Amino acid sequence: MNSLLTCDVVVVGAGMVGAASALYAARAGLGVVLVDRGPVAGGTTGAGEGNLLVSDKEPGPELELALLSGRLWADVAAEPGIAEAVEYDLKGGLVVASGADGLEALEELGDGQRAAGVETVPVGADQLRDLEPHLATGLAGGVLYPQDAQVMPTLAAAHVVRLARAAGASLRTGATATEVLRTGEGAVRGVRTSRGDIHAPAVVNAAGTWGGELAALAGTSLPVLPRRGFVLVTEPLPPRTVRHKVYAADYVADVASDSAALQTSPVVEGTAAGPVLIGASRERVGFDRSFSLPVARALAAGATRLFPFLEGVRAMRGYLGFRPYMPDHLPAIGPDARVPGLFHACGHEGAGIGLATGTGHLIAQVLTEKTPDLDLAPFRPDRFPEEGV
Numbered sequence: 001m002n003s004l005l006t007c008d009v010v011v012v013g014a015g016m017v018g019a020a021s022a023l024y025a026a027r028a029g030l031g032v033v034l035v036d037r038g039p040v041a042g043g044t045t046g047a048g049e050g051n052l053l054v055s056d057k058e059p060g061p062e063l064e065l066a067l068l069s070g071r072l073w074a075d076v077a078a079e080p081g082i083a084e085a086v087e088y089d090l091k092g093g094l095v096v097a098s099g100a101d102g103l104e105a106l107e108e109l110g111d112g113q114r115a116a117g118v119e120t121v122p123v124g125a126d127q128l129r130d131l132e133p134h135l136a137t138g139l140a141g142g143v144l145y146p147q148d149a150q151v152m153p154t155l156a157a158a159h160v161v162r163l164a165r166a167a168g169a170s171l172r173t174g175a176t177a178t179e180v181l182r183t184g185e186g187a188v189r190g191v192r193t194s195r196g197d198i199h200a201p202a203v204v205n206a207a208g209t210w211g212g213e214l215a216a217l218a219g220t221s222l223p224v225l226p227r228r229g230f231v232l233v234t235e236p237l238p239p240r241t242v243r244h245k246v247y248a249a250d251y252v253a254d255v256a257s258d259s260a261a262l263q264t265s266p267v268v269e270g271t272a273a274g275p276v277l278i279g280a281s282r283e284r285v286g287f288d289r290s291f292s293l294p295v296a297r298a299l300a301a302g303a304t305r306l307f308p309f310l311e312g313v314r315a316m317r318g319y320l321g322f323r324p325y326m327p328d329h330l331p332a333i334g335p336d337a338r339v340p341g342l343f344h345a346c347g348h349e350g351a352g353i354g355l356a357t358g359t360g361h362l363i364a365q366v367l368t369e370k371t372p373d374l375d376l377a378p379f380r381p382d383r384f385p386e387e388g389v
Helices: 016-027 061-077 082-086 100-115 125-131 153-166 208-217 250-256 293-306 308-312 349-367
Strands: 009-012 032-036 093-097 121-124 141-145 170-173 177-182 188-193 196-199 203-205 225-234 245-248 263-270 276-282 315-325 332-335 342-346
Touching: 009 016, 009 188, 016 032, 016 153, 016 203, 016 342, 016 349, 032 153, 061 082, 061 349, 082 153, 093 100, 093 125, 100 141, 121 125, 125 141, 153 170, 153 349, 177 208, 188 203, 203 208, 208 225, 208 315, 208 342, 225 293, 225 349, 245 293, 263 293, 276 293, 293 308, 293 315, 315 349, 332 349, 342 349
Parallel strands: 009 032, 009 203, 032 170, 093 245, 203 342
Antiparallel strands: 093 141, 121 141, 177 188, 188 196, 225 276, 225 315, 245 263, 263 276, 332 342
């Protein structure tokens, strides 16, 4: 039976960013309803690796958001039972270079990151295998990032939703948003869903790769596109066989690339449960969910170049997801000046898990008319030329 709910804010999208937005808004004293057409973490979040990274971000607004988010993730993990429940692991990241030129560029990046507040530790070629005993020989060196961490993404989203509900938020799954309700003057007044109308003066668009569609329902635009990625999962291995998140220096360039073509760069990391996760690939092919054997082979080849012992390890499965890509690689965070009452929290591409806490915190601050901890100008939702609106 349809019902009419009244609250202060509707958050659309129960992935990690939506869960965090609901948590911080509820803890700020707002009445919150979190809605999703599927289950919690049923989209991009559920297909992620759970990375909380500073290592792959160049100095600038995204790195500032990552540093804020890392501090907030540590606070969340310190709450009773949360660290164990979400498999929070402050394992650190190790970025390696195969040659002298790559190492020089990596160290230059590290210098800039360190000036911005990131802890970086240069690692010589003779020190790499002290950190990762199974790493390939012949690498030129690397940089260690002790602040990099990992969570199990679906568990993290579920437990953050649980914390939000404990703070007073309501959850509605299986409720597809079909319209953003607006007043005659154009201001938001709620959301129409397949399970009824939810009236509120504010709506947060945390719909991830579908953020553009939700923006269109509100009569505006946001250029979010899906960027497909695959992950391979190995059979369980002994704990700490791979101790850090380990990736090649060219991964950073792939993250920042605007290319729609397939790109792969080796990323290898262990998990608390034992399997090793192998990535990373990026390509813009719409929402094509076809399994690609060439991509799987490229990922396996890259992983074995970093860790030759993986040649004898079985890949048990592979899965894919769609990162919410934005043209300038920055998410949309904050109020939409074109639609009063509409707020955006989407477009984080592959960094949504890590940036979720900072994003949710900032959204709660602007919802409660407080000065946000970061300058939101670089994340303005209306920074792109409008098309078809």
